[in-house]
Amino acid sequence: MTPAINAAKKAKIAFTVHEYDHDPSCASFGLEAAEKLDVDPARVFKTLVAELGGELVVAIIPVEAMLGLKQLAKAAGSKKAAMADKALVERTTGYVLGGVSPLGQKKRLRTFIDASAQPLPTMHVSAGRRGLEIELAPADLARLTGGIFADLRQ
Secondary structure, three states, X not given: OOHHHHHHHHHOXXXXXXXOOOOOOOOOHHXXXXXXXXXXXXXXXXXXXXXXXXXXXXXXXXXXXXXXXXXXXXXXXXXXXXXXXXXXXXXXXXXXXXXXXXXXXXXXXXXXXXXXHOOOOOEEEEEEEOOEEEEEOHHHHHHHHOOEEEOOEO
């Protein structure tokens, strides 16, 4: 059980947990999840944390995409964005990099979800540790995180 799974259970949403054997030498945790779970990479999303003038925010984008920092800043109403420091991300979310879930974070951060998720029936995000994914409806993810859909890809 992870805080992410507990948050989904508590909210009484429909979700499925998928587990796979994580290979620590894998370069991309998200692409590894798509491959090992045999899921279209367009349905597997990574959770990134960026900093906007001292505020940390979450960006959820497809694993094959690159985060557009300008797009994120625009969506958040900020002048510029930068990737957050690894140690700060882990301390703030309570998760290790490669296992950061948008659900059940220690501190709730403003969340932005790439618009490509909106039409999908379900999407996969980290369930709180490497090798563990949670599949849920994009609308449920947005509701649980207070997430806003926006174009975030470079």
